[in-house]
Amino acid sequence: MIHLYAFARNLTTLPAVRGIGGGPLETLAVEDADAVVSRVPKSDVSQEAILQHGLVVEALVDRCDGVVPARFGERFADDEALRAAVERLRPSVGERLRDLDGCVEIAVRVLDARERDSPSPTDGRGYMRAKLGELHERDAVAEALHVPLEREARASIVTPPRAGAVVHEGAYLVPRAGLGTFQDRVDKYAGAHPELTVLCTGPWAPYSFAAGTEVAA
Amino acid sequence: MSAVANRRPIEEQVTLLELVDRVLNKGIVLSGDITLSVAGVDLVYVGLRVLLASVGTFDRLANEGAS
Amino acid sequence: MTAGAVGEKLLSAQGDLLGVARELEQVRDAFPRRVRADPETVERGLAQLVLTLIELLRQLMERQALRRMEQGTLDDEQVERLGQTFMRLAERMDELKEEFGLTDADLNLDLGPLGNLL
Numbered sequence: 001m002i003h004l005y006a007f008a009r010n011l012t013t014l015p016a017v018r019g020i021g022g023g024p025l026e027t028l029a030v031e032d033a034d035a036v037v038s039r040v041p042k043s044d045v046s047q048e049a050i051l052q053h054g055l056v057v058e059a060l061v062d063r064c065d066g067v068v069p070a071r072f073g074e075r076f077a078d079d080e081a082l083r084a085a086v087e088r089l090r091p092s093v094g095e096r097l098r099d100l101d102g103c104v105e106i107a108v109r110v111l112d113a114r115e116r117d118s119p120s121p122t123d124g125r126g127y128m129r130a131k132l133g134e135l136h137e138r139d140a141v142a143e144a145l146h147v148p149l150e151r152e153a154r155a156s157i158v159t160p161p162r163a164g165a166v167v168h169e170g171a172y173l174v175p176r177a178g179l180g181t182f183q184d185r186v187d188k189y190a191g192a193h194p195e196l197t198v199l200c201t202g203p204w205a206p207y208s209f210a211a212g213t214e215v216a217a
Numbered sequence: 218m219s220a221v222a223n224r225r226p227i228e229e230q231v232t233l234l235e236l237v238d239r240v241l242n243k244g245i246v247l248s249g250d251i252t253l254s255v256a257g258v259d260l261v262y263v264g265l266r267v268l269l270a271s272v273g274t275f276d277r278l279a280n281e282g283a284s
Numbered sequence: 285m286t287a288g289a290v291g292e293k294l295l296s297a298q299g300d301l302l303g304v305a306r307e308l309e310q311v312r313d314a315f316p317r318r319v320r321a322d323p324e325t326v327e328r329g330l331a332q333l334v335l336t337l338i339e340l341l342r343q344l345m346e347r348q349a350l351r352r353m354e355q356g357t358l359d360d361e362q363v364e365r366l367g368q369t370f371m372r373l374a375e376r377m378d379e380l381k382e383e384f385g386l387t388d389a390d391l392n393l394d395l396g397p398l399g400n401l402l
């Protein structure tokens with residue numbers, strides 16, 4: 001089976017990284033890009049395979065003009081099957097690569113891990129007040145953090161809120177040239193809110209924006 | 218994760234988890250053989266995306282018809 | 285990049301990183317459940333999709349109610365009734381999740397354009 005890691009535009013050389021299961025990386029020309037693949041003998045979904053997939057994709061970022069990462073699990077019987085699947089893609093691989101050109105992904109997570117002083121609400125009004133408080137907190141973070149970050153990004157995706165301590169979860173498509181300013185804004189926000197947990201990681205390959213359905217800034 | 222990985226400092230651990238989150242849940246999905254996903258989930262799931270696209274088209278057509 | 289160099293991807297971090305790790309581990313641990321292909325898993329996969337949609341609707345309705353509460357267009361009795369209803373809905377969701385062996389991470393399916401409603 002052929003395992004697909006990513007599509008790359010103007011890839012210089014393959015990185016000195018092995019594929020899943022130790023096989024060599026190969027390229028397959030599709031449209032005006034390269035599909036980066038490797039042959040895998042059997043279905044391998046171990047943590048090692050997952051990590052290896054990620055390492056391959058990240059190793060590509062500095063060797064080409066743009067990367068469209070594939071989700072883990074894209075496997076094909078042969079070259080033809082892969083080519084056929086690429087042809088069915090809308091938007092096309094070429095379009096996605098152009099949209100992502102020169103950009104990397106930065107992940108920002110904000111949690112409020114503080115213990116709630118008030119006990120769990122037992123009445124409806126108490127529940128609504130608590131929920132409104134959470135909503136306001138998220139609104140405040142959105143305004144103070146997300147809006148300035150959005151300005152530095154070509155696109156952004158904010159994950160809808162889930163139950164739990166997560167107050168903000170965003171992925172930002174940032175041009176490399178803007179990384180410094182972006183980082184400064186995150187640090188400034190974190191400094192102003194020592195009571196919150198702030199995690200900022202990157203630069204990643206633009207996983208969150210590979211599907212071509214993100215909200216443009 | 219292996220025992221060695223669990224001894225990594227917490228910073229490395231969360232960064233690794235961020236990568237794994239991306240690899241597993243983000244990234245492009247081709248409509249090819251998704252051999253790793255439960256057929257039941259992804260078939261219906263992919264079908265939902267197609268359905269969503271169709272709903273969008275239906276809305277548009279309905280609005281065009283009304284004008 | 286090697287596995288050891290993953291640490292270079294950390295740009296800034298403060299606070300309860302263990303809490304972040306716990307959240308992310310939930311996500312990672314949900315993956316093997318997607319991969320097993322047995323009848324029970326297929327049924328859970330369907331439940332996953334259905335519950336994800338129900339959860340989305342629940343959150344949308346709750347959000348709507350909260351905004352109206354903010355605007356002051358709800359009286360105390362309405363707020364109380366709505367709160368009670370949402371509390372019961374949340375409890376029911378927890379029960380359903382437990383019945384199907386699903387965590388919050390499992391209900392995180394990418395709904396494409398629907399996800400943007402929140």
